[in-house]
Amino acid sequence: MKPAIRLTASATSALPRWLLLTICIVFAAFGLFGRDPWKNEDAAGFGVMWTMAGGTSHDWLLPNLVGKYVTENGPLGYWLGAACIRLFAPWVDASNASRIATGVLFCLACAFIWYSAYLLGRRPEVQPFKYAFGGEPEPRDYGRTLGDGALLVLLACFGLAERGHETTPQLMQFVGIAMLLYGVVRAIDKPVQGALWWGLALGVVMLSSGPVLVGALLVGTLAMLAIAPETRSRWLLVAGLPVALVVSASWPLLALHLYPDDAVWFLNQWAHTNVNAFAGPPGFVLRYAAKNLPLFTWPAWPLAIWAFVSWAGLRRKPHIAIPLSVIVPLLILVVVQSHESNRLFMLVLPALAVLATFALPTLKRGAINAIDWFAVLTFTILSTFVWLVWLAGMTGFPAPLARNLARLAPGFVPQFKILSFVCAVAVTVCWMVLVRWRVARHPKVLWRSVVLSSGGTTLMWVLLMTLWLPVVNYSRTYKDVAEQIAAHLPADYQCISPVRLGDAQIATFAYFGKMHFAFNEDCDVILRQDTQDYGEPSSMPDYVWKLVWEGRRAADRDERFRLYVRIDRPTPPIKKHVWRKRPD
Numbered sequence: 001m002k003p004a005i006r007l008t009a010s011a012t013s014a015l016p017r018w019l020l021l022t023i024c025i026v027f028a029a030f031g032l033f034g035r036d037p038w039k040n041e042d043a044a045g046f047g048v049m050w051t052m053a054g055g056t057s058h059d060w061l062l063p064n065l066v067g068k069y070v071t072e073n074g075p076l077g078y079w080l081g082a083a084c085i086r087l088f089a090p091w092v093d094a095s096n097a098s099r100i101a102t103g104v105l106f107c108l109a110c111a112f113i114w115y116s117a118y119l120l121g122r123r124p125e126v127q128p129f130k131y132a133f134g135g136e137p138e139p140r141d142y143g144r145t146l147g148d149g150a151l152l153v154l155l156a157c158f159g160l161a162e163r164g165h166e167t168t169p170q171l172m173q174f175v176g177i178a179m180l181l182y183g184v185v186r187a188i189d190k191p192v193q194g195a196l197w198w199g200l201a202l203g204v205v206m207l208s209s210g211p212v213l214v215g216a217l218l219v220g221t222l223a224m225l226a227i228a229p230e231t232r233s234r235w236l237l238v239a240g241l242p243v244a245l246v247v248s249a250s251w252p253l254l255a256l257h258l259y260p261d262d263a264v265w266f267l268n269q270w271a272h273t274n275v276n277a278f279a280g281p282p283g284f285v286l287r288y289a290a291k292n293l294p295l296f297t298w299p300a301w302p303l304a305i306w307a308f309v310s311w312a313g314l315r316r317k318p319h320i321a322i323p324l325s326v327i328v329p330l331l332i333l334v335v336v337q338s339h340e341s342n343r344l345f346m347l348v349l350p351a352l353a354v355l356a357t358f359a360l361p362t363l364k365r366g367a368i369n370a371i372d373w374f375a376v377l378t379f380t381i382l383s384t385f386v387w388l389v390w391l392a393g394m395t396g397f398p399a400p401l402a403r404n405l406a407r408l409a410p411g412f413v414p415q416f417k418i419l420s421f422v423c424a425v426a427v428t429v430c431w432m433v434l435v436r437w438r439v440a441r442h443p444k445v446l447w448r449s450v451v452l453s454s455g456g457t458t459l460m461w462v463l464l465m466t467l468w469l470p471v472v473n474y475s476r477t478y479k480d481v482a483e484q485i486a487a488h489l490p491a492d493y494q495c496i497s498p499v500r501l502g503d504a505q506i507a508t509f510a511y512f513g514k515m516h517f518a519f520n521e522d523c524d525v526i527l528r529q530d531t532q533d534y535g536e537p538s539s540m541p542d543y544v545w546k547l548v549w550e551g552r553r554a555a556d557r558d559e560r561f562r563l564y565v566r567i568d569r570p571t572p573p574i575k576k577h578v579w580r581k582r583p584d
Contacts, residue, residue, distance in 0.1 A: 003310045005128040005361045012137035012145040013445050020148060027155055027458050028106045030423075031165040031465040032099040036477035037511070040504040041343075042166040043478070044070075045078070047507020049098045049167060052082035053089070061255040062266045065503055066510045068519050071269040072277070075251060076207035077169025080105065094511070098167050105171045106164050109350065112178035113154055114147040116185045117354045120319040121146030123188075128361065149447040150357035153303060154349060156453035159296030161461045163346045169208050170343055176204035177326060178350040180217060183240070184224070184231065184322050191235040199240035203247025210274030213347075214248070216329035224325035228316045280338030288340040296345045299371065299453050303356035310362040319358050326351035360446050368449040376435055379456030383428065383463055390424075390467040405471070411554040412474045420466035427462040431455060475555040478508035485527065485563055486513035488549035493565070495521055499528040526564040536564075543568045 037043035047065045052075075063070045063078055081098040088097040120126065121143030130136050137145070154160065163170065180201035187194025198221070206214045225232050255263035294301060304327075311320055330348045337344070363371075392401035393414040405412075434455045438448065464472065489496075495518035498506055509515050509527070526537055526545065537545040549563040 003362045007128040007137055007142075007361065007446070012141045015148045015447065020151065023155065023454070023458060024107055024110050024151070026427075027161075027461060028103045028110075028164070030462045031161075031469075032103050033096045035095075035469060035473045036479050037095050037167070037504075037508060038473075038476040039478065039508075040502060041168045041170075042504075043507045044503035045166065045168040046081070046095055046098050047503065047510065048078045049081035049085060050094050050507070050511055052078055053085035053094065058259055058262070061251065061258065062262055065507055066517050068503070068506065068517075069266060069269070070503070071266060071273045073169040073209050074207040074270070076204060077172035077209075080172070081167055099165070102165060102167055102171055105175050109171075109175045109178040110151055110154065112175070112182040113350050113353055114151050116178070116182045116322075116350075117150035117357050118143045118147035119182075119185045119189070120322070120354065120358075123318065125314055125317050126319050126358065145446045146357045146360070149360045149450060150353045152447055152450045152454040153300050153356045154353040156298075156450055156457050157296070157300050157349055157353070158298050158457065159342065159345055160349060161457060161464075163342070168343075170346055172208035173205055173213070174346055174350065176201050176208060177217070177330075177347050179204060180221075181322065181326055181350055181354060184221065184236075184325070185318065187233045187236060187240075188231060188318060191233045192239055195233065195235040195238070195240035196243055197240075198236055199243030200247060202240075202244035203250075206244070206248040207251055210270060210277075212274045212278050213333065214244075216333055217326065220325040220329040223328075224321050228318060228321035231318055231321060277338055278333055278336050280336065282335045285337050285340055286335045289334050292342055293334065293345055296342060297348060297352060299450070300349065300352045300356045303359040303450075304352050306362070306367075307355050307357075307359035311358065320355065323351040323355035327355065360449060363449055371449050372438060372452050375452035375456045376439075379431070379452075379459055380435075383431065383459055386460070386463045386467055387424075387428075393471065409471050409475055409555050412471055415470060417470075420469065424463055424466040427459055427466075431459045478505055478553065479512045481551065481553055481561060482509045482512035482515075484551055485509060485549060485561065486515065488563055489513075489515070489525065490565055493523075493525045495523040496525045496527050497521075497523040499526060501527065501529050505529065524566040526566075528562045528564070530560050530562060531558055 037046040044065065048063050048070055051064060051066055052059045060079065060082070061075065063073075063075045080101040084100045085094045085097045088100060092100075122139045124139075127139055127142060128136050164174075180198055183194050183197030183199075183201050185194070186197055202214055202217065205217065221236070225236070252263070252267055255266070304323075308315065308320065308324075311317075314320060327348055330344060330351075334344050334348070388398065389401050389405060392398055393405050393412075394416060396402045434452065437443070438452055493516075495516050498517055498519070501509075506517060510517060515527075528537075536547070539545060543566050545564040546567045547562060548565050550560070552560045
């Protein structure tokens with residue numbers, strides 16, 4: 001049964017293109033520059049890109065972190081960041097250059113999501129009720145409005161703010177899934193073109209993640225073809241699948257051709273790591289997902305559920321079946337992960353945003369008002385708190401907030417930055433204007449129920465990345481520790497053996513401290529992370545280990561690093577036996 005959707009043409013007024021592009025660019029740009037690589041995945045991903053940019057074809061084909069192989073994902077997620085480091089190195093430092101790729105990928109994913117919702121919104125089965133004397137919106141205008149709504153829903157999701165600005169392979173996977181969604185939708189009216197996009201998307205996901213994720217998405221597509229008759233197209237298998245196979249096989253075949261021995265080991269580890277990542281019991285992971293996934297995907301998930309409920313009679317139609325063919329396999333992977341992680345949460349958002357936008361035409365006025373007032377109250381209170389904490393850091397007033405800030409970030413010295421302050425004031429004023437427009441004019445446009453949520457999320461992200469960026473950067477970087485360690489390294493040391501160091505720490509120490517790590521050699525320096533007292537390294541007959549530095553990040557009380565240098569024992573002199581003549 002189709003829901004009774006009664007809309008006039010005025011309700012489908014699309015957002016001005018310049019305004020929609022501005023929102024996307026502002027959201028994508030803030031948080032990319034003017035900061036260090038952050039713990040944990042952000043710094044680790046950057047480390048692989050930095051290693052590639054300064055390495056050989058071996059490093060590009062077999063991703064590693066200064067010599068330590070990284071087999072969790074394929075190389076495609078690192079290639080674009082490494083290329084940006086090489087391209088912009090003369091003008092931009094490596095960490096900021098790598099995040100240019102992050103911004104480009106984010107905007108590309110937004111384009112795929114908008115066009116997916118737009119094409120689905122033009123289909124005849126989702127059109128509003130036609131009045132006897134006209135006045136209903138045109139399919140093209142209705143589709144544009146739904147495309148705007150999908151993009152606003154995506155930008156409103158809480159978890160996307162941080163995850164969408166990190167230098168991790170997940171962002172390339174995010175683009176691949178958005179591309180796959182677009183390809184399946186496009187295949188309805190242009191089968192060959194859509195099939196090629198779908199096949200390319202599967203190849204992108206394979207090269208940036210692994211076979212398990214691709215297999216899940218492929219199963220979801222096959223289930224959709226079986227359930228939704230209007231999506232059936234032989235070209236997906238005839239044209240799309242060969243493209244997927246060619247793209248997916250390109251990297252392994254090239255790596256095997258150039259570096260056969262290393263590539264066999266790497267590809268074997270890559271496949272095993274992917275399988276083992278989804279071999280865990282669902283108990284504790286399910287509890288983690290139940291607690292964190294709703295917050296990460298808010299407000300997309302309640303809107304998506306309402307869309308599924310309100311379109312009860314048309315669930316086999318493309319606008320419901322296609323997003324579900326992506327959402328369901330990904331949710332299954334989320335709950336069968338071996339470890340608690342939110343890495344996959346972001347991958348659900350493209351399809352979830354497209355499904356959620358079809359809830360907008362069916363929302364009642366009471367639900368719309370509830371969403372609006374929740375957004376107004378929540379983001380106004382949170383933004384006021386951000387301003388108060390910044391004011392406390394700069395002036396010491398209010399005193400309780402200043403004390404809490406000093407306790408959470410000991411040693412941090414606030415600095416006034418005029419550009420950050422101006423940007424924060426500008427985005428706050430824009431928020432006030434948006435709220436006044438929404439409350440005073442009561443617009444009837446379809447996307448009115450999510451514009452405050454997306455505007456509020458953008459407001460909070462920009463405030464955090466301007467007013468709070470110095471303290472966030474101070475709390476999440478290893479730069480100061482790297483510089484302290486580098487200052488205590490012997491000038492003639494050969495290499496450093498890392499002990500219990502994470503990938504983020506190795507990457508940051510190597511980048512900021514210019515340290516040379518070795519993972520399969522006996523080195524003359526040991527850098528160790530201790531969460532408890534493990535005692536001194538074992539001495540040998542010909543050398544001992546001397547502790548030359550001990551410290552931690554000021555904002556982290558759990559980590560402690562110890563630097564040991566090998567000191568050779570002096571060789572004892574050989575005593576010569578003096579023969580004495582016996583007296584007669």
